[in-house]
Amino acid sequence: MSQDDDAAKVTADAVVTTTGLVRRFGKQVAVDGIDLAVPRGSVFGFLGPNGSGKTTTIRLLLGLLGADAGTIELFSQPIPKAAGKVLPRVGAVVEGPAFFPYLSGDANLARLQAIDKTDDPHTARRRRGEALERVGLTAAARKPYHHYSLGMKQRLGIAATLMRPRDLLILDEPTNGLDPQGTREIRNLIRTLHADGTTVIVSSHLLSEVEQVCTHVGIMSRGRLIAQQSMDDLRTARVPRLSVEVTADTTTAARKVLAKLGLAPDGTDEASMLVTIGEVPVPKIAKALVGAGADILGLSLEQPGLEDIFVELTGAGFDVAG
C-alpha cells in the first residue's frame, strides 16, 4: 500500500484533523503549519521535546486559543465554531490539573458538573464517585485540594474527564508527577478506554510509557509535525542495528571487513560497535567476520526503541528551541 493511500484512509476516518495549522506568539511560531490526523479509535502518542508546540496544539484543538492560519476539525466539525456542540464529546487534561484549592476533590468535581449544561444532575453524584474510584481517590475525596500531593492532583484532573463517557480524550502529560504505580494505572486506564472505543491523544516525553500503549504517534519538533504514522509502520520503517563485540586484538580486522561489506560501524577503534545493517543479511556479516579472523564475543540485533527514533528525528540537542 502506498503512502498516499494510507494518508487518505487516515483522513477519512480521523477524529481530529488539522490542515496548515499555525499559531504564533509574537514573532515566535509555536505551531508551524501542521497537518494532524488522529485516526478514530487510536491511542495517539503526541511526542516532542520541551517547547515543541504540543500543548499549544492541544489548546488550539480545544478552542482555548485562536489559530493564526489553518483549519481544525473535531469529529468533522469546525473548531472553534462548533466547539459548543463538539466539546461535550471530548475530555481533556491540559497543562496540568486546575482546581479550587479550598474545595475538596469531590466538591471540585461537583462544581464542574454544575456548570456543565449537558450534565445530568440526577446521576451526577454517582458518576463523580465512580470517577474518583477509577483513579483511586475515593479515600481522599473529602480532603481539600490544596492538601493533595502532586500525583493526587493529577489523578483528580483525570477523574474530571471520566465523569461521563467520551469519544475523545486528550491527555497532556497525564503521568506528570505520578508514582510508578500511578503511571501504570493510567496506562491501564488508557488501555481500557481504548478497548471501549475511545480515541485517546496522549502527549508526553516519557517515551517508554507511550510506546507501550500507543497505536499511532505524531512527533513534533520546533512547531512542526515531523512524523505521523502508526507504531507498526514506524517500527518497520526503521532499520534494525547490529551490535557487534569482538576481542580487542581483532578489532581492526573486524572493522575492516565490515567496511568492505559497505557497512559503517560507529566509533573508531572500540571493540564493541553498532552497525546499521541495511539490506545485508546477518549470517553473511557473521561469516565475513569469522572469515576475517575476528573473535566474536557478542552479536545481537537491536530494534530501535521509540526513544532512538525520537532522538534521531528531533535531534539529540538538549536545548529547547527558543
Added chain:
Amino acid sequence: MSQVENFDAVPGALWRAIGSEIGLVLRRRRNQVLLAGLAALPIVIGLAVKLVSSHTDGGVGLITKITNSGLFLAAVVFVVSMPLFLPLVISVVAGDALAAETQLGTTRYAMILPVSRTKWLGMKAVGLVVFVIAGVATVLVVSLVVGFALFGVSDMTLLSGDTIGPWAGVGRIALMSVYVVASEMGMVAVGLFISSLTDVPIVAMAGTAIVPAVCTVLLAVPQLQAIQPGLLTYHWLDLTTFLFAQPDVALIRQGLLVQLAWVAVFGSLAWARVASTDVKA
C-alpha cells in the same frame, strides 16, 4: 458511533450553574470574613456613639440622631460604608472573580466543558450581585438589631423635621439599602472588567478599589464640573434623601441612571474581553 448519548442542555442547567457560583462566593471563607467585617461596623459605631453620648449631651448631625432612634444607626452605617467599606469589599470579591479562575487555570477547564463565554461572565456577575446584596443585608440587619438594642425603638425624626413611626422608619431604611445595592452595581461591572484584564487577582482588586478613589478626587476639581455628574461616586451619598419626608425622586433616578450607564459600558467591555480573548494559562 458516539458513546455520548446526550449533548442537549439538561433542564434547569442555568440555575444550577448560578447556584454553584453563588455557593462558591458565599461559602468561601475569605468572603465570609469580609461579611463579618461589614457586620462589625454597626457594632463598633453603635458602641462608640453610646459611650460618647453618655458623656456629652446635644451635638449636631446624623450621629446624634442615633441616640433619638436606633433606626438612625443603620442610616449612619450606610453613609459610612457606601463610599468606603462596601467598595473596598466589593473590589476584593469582584477583582477576584475572573482573574482568580484564570490564575488557577479553572477557566480553561470551564471553557472546554464547554461553558459559553457569555454564561461564564453572566454567572460571575450574578455571584457578585448576590454578594453585594448579602453585604448590604448584613449591614442592614446588624444595624437594626444593634440600634434597637442600644438605643431602643422609637419614632424617627427625619432630617426634614417630620416624625414617622418605627415601621415607616424601617421602611425608609430598607429603601435606603436597596439604593445602596443599586449604587454599587457600577463597582461590580468595573471590577468584572478589570478582573478580565489580568490573571493576577491582587492587581485586579487594587485596580478596582482605586476607581472610586479617583472619582472622588475628580469630584474635587472644579474645572471638571461638566463630567462630574456622570462619575461613579457622584450620587452615592444622595442616599440621605431617604431621610427626608419627601425623598428627591429625580435625584434617585439620576443616581440609578449613572449606575446603569457604568454597568452598560463596563459590562460590555468585560463581555468583549471575555468573549474574544484566548484563554490564558
